[in-house]
Amino acid sequence: MKTLTTALALALVSSTAFAADAFFPYGSDTPTYNWTFGYLGANIGYGGGKHEVDASIIGTPLRGSISATTNGFIGGAQAGYNWQSGSVVYGIEGDFQYADINAKLAAFTNLFGTGISASASGSLSWLGTLRARIGFVPEDRFFLYATGGAAFGKLGLSGEVNVGGIPYRDEISKTRTGWTLGAGAEYAVTDDWTWKTEYLYTDLGKWTFYEDPVLKAETGLKFHTVRTGMNYRF
Structure with missing residues (x-):
């Protein structure tokens, strides 16, 4: 026995x-968690930044710029793929976001004895990015990364400039491209689900939205977003 x-x-x-x-x-x-996988997910967050309008009358720039703080909700979906080599993880990610980021701008100045007032309303209705991600894994299930790439979004702007009682009005909606840069952290809650928090700074560039022999006006949008979400690996 x-x-x-x-x-x-x-x-x-x-x-x-x-x-x-x-x-x-x-x-x-x-166990060792492997970060080489494709994923789909969703996110929600908040965005805010600076919306500017620069104007000139008959080639003479107005003093300063018309600017206002933009802020609002952002949320959408993302998809991507990671590759892991040792403790280094790199990959590519694309996302598409619904945005409700708005700003109202107003200013008044005096040029050659003529009063000039200006007002505008700007909005970002959607946003997308295509970015590279690269970082490291300090622990098996924890991923820290930097990210950057191209950004594109739809800007709407309506405005009026009043020069000595003569109004100049315009309204335009345009898709713009620019760039984005940021950082984030991702944690594997389970083998199939990860949770992430991410910060992005986005610049959609500057463009002329109104120009005639008297008035020229340019606008630009730069903003920050902070968002959190979940990814499902496959």
């Missing part, structure tokens, strides 16, 4: 060791 018990114990120990080696291929005490 003692011999049989000893044999069973040795068999149990051997099978357990084999299973451990199969599950933990590097002989570690904890």
